[in-house]
Every structure is written in structure tokens, then in C-alpha cells.
Amino acid sequence: MFRAGVDLIQLDVSVLDGKRQPVTGLNASDFTVFENGVQRPVRAFTSIQLRPNAGTAVAATVPLDVVTNQVGQQEGRLVVILMDRSIPSGQPTLIARKVAVAAVGALGPYDLAALVSTSGAVPQNLTADRTRLINAINERRDWSTGHSKELKDVMTIPDDALSDGRCLCGLCVLETLTRIADAVQNTPRRRKVLLFIGSSVIFQAGPRAPSADVGCDWRVSEARRRLFDSLALSNLTVHSIDPSGLASLGPQTRAGALGGKQGEDGPVRRLQKMQTEISELLSDQGSLHVLPDLTGGRAVSNTNAPEAKVPEIFGESDTYYVVGFERGMSDQRDDKRSIEVKVARPGVRVYAQRQYTVPAVEKSVVPRGADAPMSLEKALRGLLPNASRPLTLSVGAFAGSDTASAIVMVNVDVGAFANAREMAMPLEFAVSAVNQKTGRQIAFARETATIRFKPGTSNRRAEANVQTHVELTPGDYEVRVAVSDPATGIAASVFCPVTVPLFGNAPLSLSDVIVETTDRMPSLPASATQVPTTTTRRVFEQDEGVRALVQVYQGTQRTDVIVPVSVRTTILDAKGRAIRDQLLALTAKDFTNRRAALALDIGALPSGDYVLTVDASLARQKTSRVLHFAVE
Template sequence: MGEIPATQQALLALAGDTGGRAVLNTNALDAGIARALEDESRYYLLAWRPEVDANRGGKFRRIEVSVAGRPDLTVRLHRGYYSPPTQRAAKADKTHAAATPQAELGAAVAAAYPRTELPALLTAHYVAPADAGATLTASVGVSSESLTFRAGDGGRAAAAELACFLIDDRGKQLQSYFARLDVSARAGEGAVPRRDVTQDFQFKDLRPGLYQLRAAARDAESGRIGGASRWIEIPDLSKGQLVLGSIVVAESAGDDPLASALAPIKLSAGGPLARGSRLHFSTHVYNAARAGGGGLPPSVTMRAIVMSGGRELIDAGEREVQTDGLEDFARLPYAGEISLAELPPGHYLLRITATDRVAGKSATQLTKFSIR
């Protein structure tokens, strides 16, 4: 069970930074709800807004509140906010900002709550090499069915405008990307073929810690915008603890495992997978113990289970991680596939557990996916 606290850090940070309470490690939800209701029955509400330009400027501002002389009281609040621009800057840029898609995307990313006019997609995973900081890859996109197509010569065309920002646990914006993707449909086609229109953005040389990804997608024709965000923790591998990396989910068409392995993999940015396809997943195992006092390769097994509503629906069984041909035993790659043929459309959870048979330890990661 030692791996669970690490996977819960994002939940604790999200609850703490937004003024909420995290209820963890229990199926007795009534107890957690009772504590939340008790909080709501005894409280004083404080309100504040920045009225001077010193608290504005379009930057992230942290908020700290304490009650003098009452250390026994608990203060719950949003730990920070993205401040609006100064009055002067707002007036100077009002005309241009309203007409600039990049400015609209930036405003959507900075909003306290994601916009929902367009269903934006966002997934992320990291890889931690031995000789550098971690690389975080974010896949941002939108379904082609959500875009507005316009008629043109030879067919119809649409475009998706995307933005992705990386923010650290102190609210500092580290890096941002913008992209535009053009989509076309041939003349004579009926409904627009459904596919995820996605772009990968890479953030390199990241130190261990908690990060937030904020993304937005814009339909270039209609101007509709949707947002998405997620937390991701990059572990400190220097501690030597067994770590199972983030899971990359993909769709592999066909029922034949051999043909599926040879076919191109369609990466998912969080959109639903096709019913009857095969779920392809990959991850890395970090810091597995070496056998034979360090002279032999690690001995690690993997178990993948598909769940829904707390029930285990598919158990892929235990599989040995192959180490033949590997030079870096501290980072073991692993990939597998699971047939989705027997599952109806809906939302599911993929749970993967790595067991280090030398050290007698295990690590678990979870990821969500859906079937259309």
C-alpha cells in the first residue's frame, strides 16, 4: 500500500488549493459528507477582491489568510487566482484581444473554471530519463464532430486552435504553446468522419514536483471554446522507491493481436475509443531492485485490470516484464493490449500494478478511458 499516498498528492493539492476537503482511503462516503456538512454549519464567510492595480497585472496571485490569535481555527480558501490586467492595459488591448484567437485561448486557459462550449480533450504522460529532467507530453485536441465545417472547393474544411500551459505548484506559468490544426472532409462524404484532432506539446527538463496542465481548444469557424485541466506529479526517482510511471492509452484496431501490433497506433487525447477495438497501453517501471545482489536483472510482473463502478470486469493476468536487451534496468518499459470487444459503450478505469518480486514491493497507476 506504500504507493497510494504518492498517487493521492494531486487530490490533496486540488482540494487544498480550492478550499475543499479531500476524503481518502475509505468507502464510507457518508462520514466524509458528514464532516463537510459540519464545516458548512459553522463558519464565517470572508470576501475580498483586488481593487487596485497593484493586485492586478494579469499574473497569478497567491492568497494567504490567517486569524490572528486563533491557531485552532481552520481557513479554507482558493490559494490563488489569475488577476485581470490593469485598467490601462485592458483598455489598450481591448480591441485587439477580442479579435485575436490566441488571446481568447489564453483567457480561457487562465479562467477559474474551464469553458464548456466545446468538448476539449487533454491527456498527459511523463518519461524520466537517467541523464536529464523529466519530459512531460501533453496531448490536446477536440473531436472532429465538434468542429464547424465550411464548404469549399473539393470538400469541406474546419480548423481547431489549441493552447496548452504548464503551471507549477506555486502557480507560476512555466511555458505555453499555441497551435492550429486544419481538418478536411472530401466532397461527397455524408457525416464528417469522427476522429480526434490532436497536437502533442512537450515540456522538457522538469524537476520532481506537482504540475498543472491547462488547455483550451477553439473552433476557428464559430469561435466556440472549451477548456480542460489536470494535475500530474513527477516523482523524485533519486529516493530509490519503486515507481510506476504514467500510463499512455492508445487505440489499436482489429481483433488479431499480431495484426494489431503491426498496425499504426492511434494515440488518444482523452476521446472515446471505438467499440470492438483493442486497448493498447504502455508505461515505465522505475527503480526496480536488481536480483542476485545487484548482479542480475530485476524481476517485475505487471497486472492490468479494467474496472467500472468499483467492479473488476477484465483481468489481463500477471505478465513478466521482459528485460532482454535492456541496458538501463532502472527504467523498464512495458506495453500490453486488452480486447474491448466484450465491453459496451461507457466510462472505464484501467488499473495497472507493478510488483517487484525481488524487493517485495508494488506500485499502482490508474487512468480513465471511455468507449463510444
């Protein structure tokens, strides 16, 4: 919701024809919005087309090295790939990975995706970096907690998913789905898509023997209600994809068929087992239709190549609309109101948020320090960062003096916390690093500092870059930063992934790239010293001095002889043309403690979008870094 004289509720709306193709060419007059059954005026309208065309700029394909917490206000998809515990072991697990990889391949240039499991782990949070997503998908881990049919044939104790202590009553699945739906609320300019990859979902527990009854019926009912309520508020479209493939039913289709023992009727037992498996299959596949039917998604099953359906699923959200309507007035707060969106086109299906909650009156001032610690901790949690104040964050890994760890430089711009009365104010900070493989927090620090803000200009807002660092061993991490104003209790956060290379052992490696600027101010005397400032900005003015800093390493723990390294730096414009191209030959004298520092001038360019590429090579060893920036 945003305020512009009136309260507007923004909705992302998908309109599909009878063949599930997006309907294009609609305008505001085609939409009618009803709140609690009463028509409300449409005050804002945007048509969004995501399908990339042949003229997509080179820079759009380069992952950004700076992230923002304003992902909900950007256009594109938010895609959550959920690997469920019901994925059968063996071949279905391989197919599940194929489906997930196909989803990454279908991402558009401005989409963000995350990989989640129903155990609550987040192997990869929302990112546009396809390499990170693919690595997380292919990480050696067993998504399944179920048993194969062959094992079930010989189990003496019946397999009972409701009694599994790792996910009692199957609640972990419904709770994970609810957390995802909660997290993507209030992102009206994004299409939200969840790919549920699994073979079943428990929506009903049913009656159970007293000895096995742990209250699953009531627990599942409550969890289901919370999930459905959250889905109504989020407009998250759920697609269920079963990786089990075409089913072979009955023990006679498997080695070691039941029956054949003395006193047993083998054919009768096999028939009973087949009937049981048919009933279970119909129940499982029926459960996979529940959420797609509720949210307008698809249920894909009974195919050995479900990954082939992924492009069609993504095609449904190539076009969507953002509709802002004026909400009705009411003295009640925190009440839920129903939403219905209609489109003046015959034979179309419309999918939009079905409810919203009237926000409570916010307190403008909170006593200094009140609830600030809780605000910081809460801002660090969740799938999406807290966007109450715009933040930008850059994170870069450099080899440390301690050969066992790297120094990860953290730079966050908190300029949005500035106010007109004070150009210096205390802010509270919390920084955490989470291991992407285990989901565990590896490092955490918090502090309070007085921040001085650089006044804004006509082209940009106030700026205050705050630097800190954490020491991490090689691996993949997500760095999370939360910032709070203790005077108001307002907190915001921003998340950024980082990979720490094997600086110590790798024959050749590069640090990440950081950027520093120096304002060129003609009013200063020529002898005045201008101090460069590290910045998270990637859009620069032509009168700024801008340098990209990167370090080259030849194994900081190695003892072999330093050899020449070739470094090529290239700046391409939006059309892929080389604006600058330089080849550097680094020799032993350029290295100190097995590292060489480069400062690359990327200023004094015409207006436009650019990509800086740094390619280093040593014999057969090659590595590179890229930086996307613009000049206006």
C-alpha cells in the same frame, strides 16, 4: 442557456424542508417560475439524486485519466473549499484542515472540488481526485494572516485588518468570493457549494480617522455590491464554518494577563479588554451569517468540532432539480432580469438563481485572426475552463532523456472544431503548466497548426487528437490547453492535473497510461499496415484494436543493479469481477536505460464498463496505475 426552437434558461433548484432536508419526489407541475414578476412556462425538468447507493459501479470510484471542459453540463456538485486569511493561527488552523478533509470525504463519485485561498492562490483546481485534494490541504502552509490573542495583548500598535497592505480594506476576501461566483455561473446541472472556512468577513468599513482613511468605506461598499450581484447570477450556496472553536474571552483566560503594573488598575483593564473582545466576537460571528443568509447556506460556529457538521451540509444537496423555463422576449440586450421559483409544497424553502442576464447578439463571423491571442489567454484563466467547444484532454508523465526533467505528454481532441466544409483547417494552440504548490506558471507555449480531422461515425463525432509535450521537474502541476479557430475567434480550453514522480531517484516507478487505437477494417487487405493512433477516448467499439501503454522505471539516475520486477495487470468489470488477470516477470533484459515498456491489449471485450489496474512491485516497493474505460 440552450436553444431548441425557443430560448430556455436552466436553473438548478434546491428545495429543503423545515429540518433542512432535501425534498424528494417533486415533478415539473410542482414548480412555478416568475421572470420580472411574470409567470413563464416550464419547458424542461430533471430530478437529480446524488446520494450513492450500494450498487455503485466499481468504475465510478476510479478517478478518470481524461478530463473534459463540459463540467457545467454534468450532474453533481461543484465544491469550492475556501481557506480564508482570517483563520486564527495555532489550533484553529488544524481544525480548519479537519473541516476541509471532511469535505473531501463527503464528496460523491461525480463531484468536483477545488481548494482556494483568499490570497488569490488556487492550491488545487477542480478535480475528482481526493488524494490530490488531501495533499493540497495538508501542504505545509499558513493560511492565516491574523494574530493570536496572546500576541494582540502585547502589541503596541493596534491590530487593524483594514490597514493590512496584504489585503487592504479586506478587499481580497470579497474579490476572491466574487471570482468564484463568476466562475461557476452557467453550470446549471451542477449544485454549487462554497465552504468558507474562516472567522470573519469585512462587509462594512465604517468611519475612520483621517490619517488612516484610504477610502475603505467606498471600496468595501463597491466590492460588496459586485459580490452580491455575482451571487444572484450564480446560485452559489455559501456555508460559513468558523474553526476558532468555543471562545475564551478576556485576557484573564490567558497567560500574561494585562494589568498589575504600578499605577495601573489591572481589573479595570481586563474588564475593558473582555468587553472589547465580546463586541469583536459578536461582530465577527455576525459577519459569518451574511452570505449563508443570502444564499441559503449554514453558519457553523461556537463548536470545537465543526467538521462534524460537514456531512449534514452535503446532505442538503443530495437531491436537487434542474428546471428549464422559456424566457420572455425583449428588444433589450444585456439587461438583467429577476427570477423567482415557487414550489407547491407547504413549509419548504426554495433556493435558486435570482437573476440572469439576457445575452447579447453574438457575431457569427470575426475577421480572421481578430482577437485570437486575447481569446487564447483569457481561455487559459479562471477556475473553470471555457466550454464553447467540447474538448477532451489526457496528460501523462514519462521519464525523459534528460534525467533532471520528465516528459509530460499532452493529447487534446479538438474534433469539435471540425465543420462540414473542411476536413482540414488551421487552429491556434496555447499550452501552460502551473505549479500547484506556488500557483506560478512554469511553462508556456503557443503555435498554429493545420489539423486534419477523422470523420465521425454514427456512434461518435469527428476526432482529431493533437499531441505535444512539456518538460517538467518532479512535482504537482495543472496543464491547461486553449484552442482557437482564427477564422471565427471562438476559443475553448480544458484543464488537467498531473503529478511528475521522482523517476530519477525512485527505486521503482510507473509512467502514466496512454491509450492508442487501431480501427479494424475488413475491407483492407491483410497485408495493409494499420497505424495506431493515440486517443483521448475511453469508450471504444468492439471492432477496434485498443492498447494501453505504460513504462516501468528502476531509477533512471541510479547506478545499482537492475533487479526483477513483478507486474500484475488486471481488468475488472463493473461488478468487480476479474475478466483478465496476468502476472509478468520483468528481468534485466526487459530494461533499456533502466526502463521497460509494456503494451497491454485491452480490446475485444464485451460491452460494459471496465477498470484496468497495473500493479508493480520490487521487494517492499510498490506502485500502481489505473485506467477506466468502456466498450459499446
